[in-house]
Amino acid sequence: MKARYYIGGAIILIFLGLLFYNFTRTNIEYESDFVKVMQSGKVCKASGVWVKEKFYQENIQDRTFVFYIRDAKNNEMKVVYKGTKPNNFEIATNIVVTGKFENGYFHATDVLTKCPSKYEGQNVSTSGS
Amino acid sequence: MIGNILMSIAFIGAIFSALMYFLNYRGYQNTLNYARIAFHTMATSTILASVFLLYLILTHQFQYKYVYSYSDTSLPLGLLISTFYAGQEGSFLLWALWMAVIGVILQQYCSVRGDLEPRVMAVYSLVQSFLLLMITPVVKNPFALIYSEPFMASANTINPQLLNLPFLANYIFSDKSTGQMYVKIDQSLVAGLQSAGISLREFIINGRGLNPLLHSFWMQIHPPILFVGFASMNVPFAFAFAALIKNDYREWIKQAFPWLLFAAMVLGLGIMLGGYWAYGVLGWGGYWAWDPVENSSLIPWIISVAAIHTMIVQKKTTSENSIGAFAKTNLVLVILSFILVLYSTFLTRSGILGDASVHSFVDPGYFAYLLLLIFMGTFLSLGAGMLIYRWKYLQQITPPQNNLLSREFALFTGAVILGASAIVTFLGTSAPILGKAVQIEFYNEMNLPLGILIGLINGLSLLMKWKESDGKELLKKSTFSLLSAPILTVIMIFAGVKDFKMILFAFASAFAFFVNVEIAFKIIRRNIEKAGAYIAHMGLAILFIGVIASSKYDKSIDVNLVKNEPADVLGYKMVFTGYSPTEDGKYAFNILIEREGKKYKASPIMYYSDFNQGIMRNPDIVPFVTKDIYISPISYDDGTSSSSSQGTTLQIKKGETIKYSESEIEFVSFNFPADAMQKMMAGQDFEIGVKLIVKNYGTKYEIEPKYGIRNGEKINEQAKIKDANLQISLVSMSADQDMVTLSVEPVSAEINNEVAGKEVLAVTASIKPFVGLVWLGTVVIVLGFFVSMLRRLKEARE
Numbered sequence A: 001m002k003a004r005y006y007i008g009g010a011i012i013l014i015f016l017g018l019l020f021y022n023f024t025r026t027n028i029e030y031e032s033d034f035v036k037v038m039q040s041g042k043v044c045k046a047s048g049v050w051v052k053e054k055f056y057q058e059n060i061q062d063r064t065f066v067f068y069i070r071d072a073k074n075n076e077m078k079v080v081y082k083g084t085k086p087n088n089f090e091i092a093t094n095i096v097v098t099g100k101f102e103n104g105y106f107h108a109t110d111v112l113t114k115c116p117s118k119y120e121g122q123n124v125s126t127s128g129s
Numbered sequence B: 001m002i003g004n005i006l007m008s009i010a011f012i013g014a015i016f017s018a019l020m021y022f023l024n025y026r027g028y029q030n031t032l033n034y035a036r037i038a039f040h041t042m043a044t045s046t047i048l049a050s051v052f053l054l055y056l057i058l059t060h061q062f063q064y065k066y067v068y069s070y071s072d073t074s075l076p077l078g079l080l081i082s083t084f085y086a087g088q089e090g091s092f093l094l095w096a097l098w099m100a101v102i103g104v105i106l107q108q109y110c111s112v113r114g115d116l117e118p119r120v121m122a123v124y125s126l127v128q129s130f131l132l133l134m135i136t137p138v139v140k141n142p143f144a145l146i147y148s149e150p151f152m153a154s155a156n157t158i159n160p161q162l163l164n165l166p167f168l169a170n171y172i173f174s175d176k177s178t179g180q181m182y183v184k185i186d187q188s189l190v191a192g193l194q195s196a197g198i199s200l201r202e203f204i205i206n207g208r209g210l211n212p213l214l215h216s217f218w219m220q221i222h223p224p225i226l227f228v229g230f231a232s233m234n235v236p237f238a239f240a241f242a243a244l245i246k247n248d249y250r251e252w253i254k255q256a257f258p259w260l261l262f263a264a265m266v267l268g269l270g271i272m273l274g275g276y277w278a279y280g281v282l283g284w285g286g287y288w289a290w291d292p293v294e295n296s297s298l299i300p301w302i303i304s305v306a307a308i309h310t311m312i313v314q315k316k317t318t319s320e321n322s323i324g325a326f327a328k329t330n331l332v333l334v335i336l337s338f339i340l341v342l343y344s345t346f347l348t349r350s351g352i353l354g355d356a357s358v359h360s361f362v363d364p365g366y367f368a369y370l371l372l373l374i375f376m377g378t379f380l381s382l383g384a385g386m387l388i389y390r391w392k393y394l395q396q397i398t399p400p401q402n403n404l405l406s407r408e409f410a411l412f413t414g415a416v417i418l419g420a421s422a423i424v425t426f427l428g429t430s431a432p433i434l435g436k437a438v439q440i441e442f443y444n445e446m447n448l449p450l451g452i453l454i455g456l457i458n459g460l461s462l463l464m465k466w467k468e469s470d471g472k473e474l475l476k477k478s479t480f481s482l483l484s485a486p487i488l489t490v491i492m493i494f495a496g497v498k499d500f501k502m503i504l505f506a507f508a509s510a511f512a513f514f515v516n517v518e519i520a521f522k523i524i525r526r527n528i529e530k531a532g533a534y535i536a537h538m539g540l541a542i543l544f545i546g547v548i549a550s551s552k553y554d555k556s557i558d559v560n561l562v563k564n565e566p567a568d569v570l571g572y573k574m575v576f577t578g579y580s581p582t583e584d585g586k587y588a589f590n591i592l593i594e595r596e597g598k599k600y601k602a603s604p605i606m607y608y609s610d611f612n613q614g615i616m617r618n619p620d621i622v623p624f625v626t627k628d629i630y631i632s633p634i635s636y637d638d639g640t641s642s643s644s645s646q647g648t649t650l651q652i653k654k655g656e657t658i659k660y661s662e663s664e665i666e667f668v669s670f671n672f673p674a675d676a677m678q679k680m681m682a683g684q685d686f687e688i689g690v691k692l693i694v695k696n697y698g699t700k701y702e703i704e705p706k707y708g709i710r711n712g713e714k715i716n717e718q719a720k721i722k723d724a725n726l727q728i729s730l731v732s733m734s735a736d737q738d739m740v741t742l743s744v745e746p747v748s749a750e751i752n753n754e755v756a757g758k759e760v761l762a763v764t765a766s767i768k769p770f771v772g773l774v775w776l777g778t779v780v781i782v783l784g785f786f787v788s789m790l791r792r793l794k795e796a797r798e
Helices: A002-025 A034-040 B002-025 B031-058 B065-070 B077-085 B088-111 B116-134 B166-171 B187-195 B222-232 B234-246 B251-282 B292-317 B327-349 B366-397 B407-434 B440-463 B471-477 B479-494 B500-526 B528-552 B676-682 B747-752 B771-797
Strands: A027-031 A044-050 A057-059 A064-070 A076-082 A094-102 A105-114 B151-154 B172-174 B181-185 B436-438 B555-562 B567-569 B572-581 B587-595 B598-602 B605-609 B614-618 B620-623 B627-637 B648-653 B657-660 B663-671 B686-696 B699-703 B706-710 B713-717 B719-721 B726-734 B739-745 B760-769
Touching: A002 A027, A002 B407, A002 B440, A027 A034, A034 A044, A034 A076, A034 A094, A076 A094, B002 B031, B002 B116, B031 B065, B031 B077, B031 B088, B031 B116, B065 B088, B077 B088, B077 B222, B088 B116, B088 B222, B088 B234, B116 B234, B116 B366, B166 B172, B166 B181, B166 B187, B181 B187, B222 B234, B222 B251, B222 B292, B222 B327, B234 B251, B234 B327, B234 B366, B251 B292, B251 B327, B251 B771, B292 B327, B292 B407, B327 B366, B327 B407, B407 B436, B407 B440, B436 B440, B440 B471, B440 B500, B440 B528, B471 B479, B479 B500, B479 B528, B500 B528, B528 B760, B528 B771, B555 B567, B555 B572, B572 B760, B587 B627, B587 B760, B598 B620, B598 B627, B605 B627, B614 B627, B627 B771, B648 B657, B648 B663, B663 B726, B663 B739, B676 B686, B676 B706, B686 B719, B686 B726, B686 B739, B699 B719, B706 B726, B713 B726
Parallel strands: A027 A044, A076 A105
Antiparallel strands: A027 B436, A044 A064, A044 A094, A057 A064, A057 B648, A064 A076, A094 A105, B151 B181, B172 B181, B555 B760, B567 B572, B572 B587, B587 B598, B587 B605, B605 B614, B620 B627, B627 B760, B648 B739, B657 B663, B663 B686, B686 B699, B686 B706, B706 B713, B719 B726, B726 B739
C-alpha cells in the first residue's frame, strides 16, 4: 500500500517539475515600455500603436513588412515582420508584436492586431501562429 | 420596451423559481407548483425575447443599438440570423435561450424521478438567474435603443434625404484622419427628429454590418453548437450539487450520466467546428493554434471527459452496501467542469485576455466585469463549500481502491492524465492574467507525453477486466494489437515520422486504434448499443494519428505564380489562370493544379473590405484522402500599375529622410505649379513633381518623379538612378499634409525580373498530410458519444 503512494507522489513531483521548467522556459513577458524592449534584447510581446505618419514598407520579394509602432510614452520602434501585412492592420487600435529587438529594430515573428470593433469571439487572423 | 419587459420577467421568474424549488425541498409542499409556473414563465419569456430580437434583426430595426452594431441590409438570411449572437449581449441571450430549452426538458426528466426535481431545478434556476442578470436592461441589454447613450453613427447609414435637415448641422462630425462623417445620435437629436415628424427608424436606414471575417457558413453553426455545450454542462453540475444537498450519492451518477455525455459530445463538436473554421476559411494554416479562446473551452471539455471515465467506475461498483468507488472524484470533476465553463466565459468576456489572443474582446465595462467575477465566484464557493462540508462523510463511505491491474484503476489513471493535460492548458491560458504568456511550444511539449500515455491507457484499459485482470490473459488479448501497431508505426516512420517522442506517440495511437477496432468489430455485430466507448476511443486514435501527420510533417513554400505559366510546386504543376469575381463581391484567384494527368482547381479568395479597411484573404483547400493541398493567397499584382508590388511603397513627409536598402531618400519639396490645379480640373495638360534627394554611398542625386497629363495622355514619369539601382515613381501626394507616397524598386528588378508587366499571384502552398483524419476522428468520436448517450439514457430510465 505504502509503495503505491510513494510512486504516485514521485510521478506528481516529476510532472510538477516538468510543468515549472517548461513554463519558465517558454515564458514571454508583456512589455509596454519600448525602452526596456530595446535594452533587454529578450523575446517579448511589445504592444503599441501603429505610427501612421511614418513610412511603412511591404516588400513582396523577400516578404517583409516594415512599420513603426509607438508606446504610451511616445517611444518609437521600427518593426520588421517576416510576413505579409495582417488583415485588419489599418483599423487596429493596438498592435502586439512578438519577437526581440536586435540590430536597431524589432524582429517580429508574430503581429497581432486588436480591433476597435465590438466583435468578440471573432477570429482576427494574423499570421501562421 | 417589449424586449426589456420580457427580459425582466425572465430574470424575476428564474430567481423566483430557484427560491420556490429550494423551499419545496426544505419541506414546503405548496411551493412546487409556484416553482414550476415560475420556471416555465422564465423559459417562455426567454424564448419570446429571443424571437423578438430575431424579429428586430430580420426587419432591420436599426434604432436598436445591437441591431445597428452587428447587421446591415445587405446580409443574406443565414448570416443575418447569425448576427443574433455576433455580440456579447446576443450571445449571452443565446446561452440563456438554450438554458431555457434544456431546462424545460430537464424539468420533465426530473419530475418523474423521485424527489429529484426541487433540488436539481433549484440549482439550475440559480445559474439561469445569473445568466439572465447579465443581460437585464441594466447590464448588457440586447434591447437598448441606440440613443440610450450618445452614439456616433456613420453618416452612410443615415437616410441621405434627411441629412440636410437644418438642425442636423450640430450633430454632424467628421474624423479628419479618415475623412469619415458621423452623426451623433442622442436624446436631443431624437427629440428634434420627432418634432419634425420623422421616426428614428426612417432616419437610420442601415447598420454597421457584420465583420467580413465572420461571413462564413461556420458562423451559422459553430457558435450555436458551442453554446448548447455550455448550457448543457450546467445539468450534470445541478445533479452533483443536488446530491451534495441531500447527502445521497447513489442515484445521481446514473441520472446525470446521459446528460454529461450529451454535454461533452456537443461541446467537443463545437470546439472542433471552430477548429475547422480557422483552418478552412480563416487561413490560420492549422486547426488548432492554442489560442486562449480555443483553450478556454477545451479545458472544461477535458475535465468532463475525465469525469465520464471515473463515473463509469462508480456506476459499476455501486452496490447495496457501497456507494461505489471515486464518489468524491466524480463530484469534484463534475463541479469543476461547470466552474471551468464559467471561467472560460470570464476569460473571454471580461477583456482580461486583452493582448493575448487573436480574438478581439470588448471591455464590457467595470460592472459587467465584476458581475462575471461574482458569477464565477458564487458557484466556485458554493461547490467547494458543499464539498468541504460533506467531505468527512464522503471519506467514510467511499470504499478503497485496491487492485492496480483492473479496469477501474486504468480508468482512474486515464482521468488523472486528462486532468494533468487540463492543468497544463489551464496554466498556459491563464498566464496572461499575471502579465505573462507562454509560447505554443509549452502546450506541445507538455501535452505530447500525456498524449502518449493517453494512447496507451486508451488501449490497455479496454482490454482489462473489471475488479481484477490476469497479466497473462491481458497479454493474450492484446496480441493482435501488439502485432499490428508496430507495423503501422513503421509505415509512419517510413512516411517521415522521425522524432523519437512522435514515434512513441504514433505507436501509442496505433495500439489504441487496433485494440478498439478489434473490440468494436466484435461488439457491433452483436450489440451495437454497447459499442459507444470503443467507437469514441477509435475516433480518438484516428484523430491522434491525424495530429501526428499534419502537425509536424507538413511542407510549405511561398511561390509567385505568373499568369498562364505553369510552375512546379511541391511536385504539382500549378497554373494561375486569372481571377473571377464571386457572387458576394469578392475575387477568386483560380489555380489549376495538375499531377499525373489529374486536374484539380483551387480558388483562394482575396478582397478589399471597407469594414476592415484592408485586404482580406481566405485560403482554399484541395482535399485528398491522404493529404490536403492548402493554398493561402498572399498578394496579386496585375502588372500594369507602376506601384507594382515588386517594390516597396514609402510614405514620406516633407523634410524627412528614409532609408531604403543602401540609399537615403529625402523629400525636399513639391513642384506644384500655381495653375496645375486649375488645369487638372479643366482636363488640360499639367505636370506635378516631387523633388527628392537620394544619397547613395556618398553620392548625391537630385531627381524628380512626375505625374500629370501631357498631350492629352496620362503620364507617370519614373526617376531612375542606375548607379544606385533605384527607380522611384509617384503614387499619390497630399499637399495639405506635406506627404507623398512613393513606389521604390530596384532597377535590376525590371531588367532581371521576367515577371515585370505580367500578372502575378503570390501564394503560400502547403501539403498537409492526413488532416482529413483529424476531422474523421472527430466525427467518429461524436458518433461514439452519441451511441453511449443512448445506452445510458436507457439505463437511467430503469
